[in-house]
Amino acid sequence: MLKLIQNEWMKLWSRKSSWIMIILLAVILFSSSAITKWVDNSMNTANTETWQQLEAAEMANNLILLENNSLGDVRREYLEGEVAIAEHRLENDVAPFDSNSMQQSVIDSHALMSLVTLFTVIVAGGIVAAEFSQGTIKMLLTRPVKRWKILSSKFITTMLYALLLAVVLFIVTAVAGLIFYGVSDGTYLVWNGSEVVEGSFWLEGLRLAALSFVNVLMISTFAFMLGTAFRSSSLAIGLSIFLLFTGVQAVFLLANYEIVKYYLFTHTDLTQYYTGFMLVDDITMTLSVIVLFVYFVIFMAISYVTFGKRDVTA
Amino acid sequence: MNEQALVQIKNLSKTIGSKKIIKNLNLDLYKGQITGFLGPNGAGKTTTIRMMVGLMKPTEGDVLIDGQSVKHHFEESIEKVGVIVENPEMYKYMSGYKNLLHFSRMHKGISKKRINEVIEQVGMQNRINEKVGSYSLGMRQRLGLAQALLHKPKFLILDEPTNGLDPAGIWEFRLYLQKIARENGVAVFVSSHLLSEIELLCDRIAIIQNGELIDIKNVKELQQSRFYLKAEPLAQTEEILAGIGFPVSRHDGGLLVETEPEHIPGAIKILVNAEVSIFAIQPFQATLEDQFLELTGGGEIAQAHTK
Ligand SMILES: Nc1ncnc2c1ncn2[C@@H]1O[C@H](COP(=O)(O)OP(=O)(O)OP(=O)(O)O)[C@@H](O)[C@H]1O
Numbered sequence: 320m321l322k323l324i325q326n327e328w329m330k331l332w333s334r335k336s337s338w339i340m341i342i343l344l345a346v347i348l349f350s351s352s353a354i355t356k357w358v359d360n361s362m363n364t365a366n367t368e369t370w371q372q373l374e375a376a377e378m379a380n381n382l383i384l385l386e387n388n389s390l391g392d393v394r395r396e397y398l399e400g401e402v403a404i405a406e407h408r409l410e411n412d413v414a415p416f417d418s419n420s421m422q423q424s425v426i427d428s429h430a431l432m433s434l435v436t437l438f439t440v441i442v443a444g445g446i447v448a449a450e451f452s453q454g455t456i457k458m459l460l461t462r463p464v465k466r467w468k469i470l471s472s473k474f475i476t477t478m479l480y481a482l483l484l485a486v487v488l489f490i491v492t493a494v495a496g497l498i499f500y501g502v503s504d505g506t507y508l509v510w511n512g513s514e515v516v517e518g519s520f521w522l523e524g525l526r527l528a529a530l531s532f533v534n535v536l537m538i539s540t541f542a543f544m545l546g547t548a549f550r551s552s553s554l555a556i557g558l559s560i561f562l563l564f565t566g567v568q569a570v571f572l573l574a575n576y577e578i579v580k581y582y583l584f585t586h587t588d589l590t591q592y593y594t595g596f597m598l599v600d601d602i603t604m605t606l607s608v609i610v611l612f613v614y615f616v617i618f619m620a621i622s623y624v625t626f627g628k629r630d631v632t633a
Numbered sequence: 634m635n636e637q638a639l640v641q642i643k644n645l646s647k648t649i650g651s652k653k654i655i656k657n658l659n660l661d662l663y664k665g666q667i668t669g670f671l672g673p674n675g676a677g678k679t680t681t682i683r684m685m686v687g688l689m690k691p692t693e694g695d696v697l698i699d700g701q702s703v704k705h706h707f708e709e710s711i712e713k714v715g716v717i718v719e720n721p722e723m724y725k726y727m728s729g730y731k732n733l734l735h736f737s738r739m740h741k742g743i744s745k746k747r748i749n750e751v752i753e754q755v756g757m758q759n760r761i762n763e764k765v766g767s768y769s770l771g772m773r774q775r776l777g778l779a780q781a782l783l784h785k786p787k788f789l790i791l792d793e794p795t796n797g798l799d800p801a802g803i804w805e806f807r808l809y810l811q812k813i814a815r816e817n818g819v820a821v822f823v824s825s826h827l828l829s830e831i832e833l834l835c836d837r838i839a840i841i842q843n844g845e846l847i848d849i850k851n852v853k854e855l856q857q858s859r860f861y862l863k864a865e866p867l868a869q870t871e872e873i874l875a876g877i878g879f880p881v882s883r884h885d886g887g888l889l890v891e892t893e894p895e896h897i898p899g900a901i902k903i904l905v906n907a908e909v910s911i912f913a914i915q916p917f918q919a920t921l922e923d924q925f926l927e928l929t930g931g932g933e934i935a936q937a938h939t940k
């Protein structure tokens with residue numbers, strides 16, 4: 320199996336597009352930090368308030384939100400935590416990170432994970448389909464290796480590429496933050512449910528990135544399935560990217576129906592349980608994990624069955 | 634051939650939709666023997682080969698390679714097979730060498746030394762580090778042969794392998810196949826349109842038409858000497874010759890007699906004694922091609938000749 324993955328890895332990097340995507344990712348991240356910095360510099364009238372004023376304003380705002388009785392549990396807990404942290408900061412004079420700082424960039428790095436999804440989908444949709452369109456599939460399948468092993472090596476390679484992109488995302492965001500914003504001397508605080516404690520921004524950034532990675536995993540598995548079942552990389556990539564951008568919108572359309580709870584895109588963003596921005600109120604992390612798992616198994620089953628049974632006439 | 638067959642095609646059938654493309658094909662292939670697989674376009678050669686290597690699932694029947702079923706023991710049986718199905722398609726964006734490295738990793742225990750050995754055998758050492766996208770058809774064909782030979786298969790299947798090779802390449806290729814068949818006991822199965830090519834290359838020929846195996850012949854048998862005889866009265870001549878044990882058939886207003894030259898004077902004597910008038914007798918040089926056309930009804934393969 321290791322040798323098969325080695326093969327897929329070699330093929331992946333023999334194509335220029337794999338390099339271009341990774342370079343493009345780094346360039347986009349770098350320039351977006353640079354542009355933010357430039358925009359802030361040219362209109363630095365905004366930052367006249369002290370952090371104390373900002374915290375107080377946000378706390379007041381959160382308290383108003385908390386008065387709403389129809390608030391979901393996750394959202395309520397989150398807001399309560401935010402209020403507790405703000406109180407703690409003001410009482411003990413502990414400053415937060417500057418919104419433009421290396422630390423805050425690390426925490427927010429997951430926000431651009433959809434770029435990783437986008438690039439991974441291109442690989443996932445093409446990795447099987449290309450073998451069919453190039454006709455190389457017949458050379459690949461007439462080896463003493465069962466079809467499911469070949470498909471697995473392709474899936475694992477896709478995920479390794481995604482992981483690499485995610486690591487690049489994380490590192491480049493941190494480096495760009497350091498270069499353009501510098502280190503802020505604030506402290507990262509978290510609400511652990513009963514008290515406010517100091518936390519690591521690195522861990523927080525990693526945790527959010529890992530949760531966002533689930534989104535990458537789901538969408539690229541979907542693209543992988545389409546590429547395998549229809550043997551057309553353009554169809555797989557096009558449809559997956561379309562869903563990547565519109566799938567979440569549909570959550571709002573479906574919000575009043577029961578099926579929204581079983582709809583994939585209600586659950587793909589797991590960071591919602593940490594950032595409090597719930598798409599639908601009455602879902603839980605456990606439900607999300609179960610729903611995602613079921614979708615994943617279905618996508619995989621369709622891929623393996625179609626790939627294993629297909630008569631190859633390419 | 635009383636030896637156990639290396640490859641047994643058993644009752645192989647394929648139905649796509651309502652169309653039966655391959656009909657109950659039975660064929661044994663032996664060690665050290667080169668078998669040609671001949672048939673007009675669309676006869677089902679490629680489909681048969683696809684089923685033999687597991688690219689397509691047979692609707693019925695199975696293929697045994699060295700006693701192991703392709704259906705049930707895919708890895709064990711395919712290990713012994715080297716194959717080119719139609720044109721060998723390679724990864725165009727990688728060098729020839731990387732392509733071979735890629736395929737070698739899918740077999741057990743192929744060393745770098747073995748890869749280089751095969752590259753030399755197919756005469757690709759000068760261009761092997763260039764991208765396959767820049768290769769000519771013949772060079773891709775050579776690389777295709779290289780990937781099929783990497784793991785020293787006991788059984789080699791080639792679907793129209795000489796397509797794109799230059800005459801020197803075809804000649805080399807023929808000698809090479811005959812060598813590995815003879816020296817390493819490899820069983821070779823070659824489909825081709827070039828009948829003259831098959832005639833020179835193969836020991837045995839299996840002829841397929843409309844998905845049915847219609848004949849299996851040894852090449853020597855096909856090249857048996859025959860004589861064309863024009864005589865009057867024809868019916869009587871035929872009767873006499875058949876009566877004394879010559880295989881006779883009608884052809885072009887005369888008769889075809891299957892026999893060795895030393896029997897001809899005797900036969901003429903008998904005919905003259907029976908007062909038959911003989912107008913002509915001459916050796917009949919039917920090429921395999923003519924016989925093939927005869928067998929398959931002709932016509933259909935016309936376009937194959939110009940290929
Ligand atoms: N996927 C398919 N669906 C329907 N019919 C098919 C399919 N593949 C092949 N056929 C039909 O099966 C028959 C045999 O095709 P095959 O490619 O095996 O012929 P062949 O002997 O290799 O011909 P050629 O000499 O042209 O290479 C043809 O009539 C073809 O139209």
Ligand SMILES: [Mg+2]
Pocket residue numbers: 678679680719792
């Ligand atoms: Mg064919």
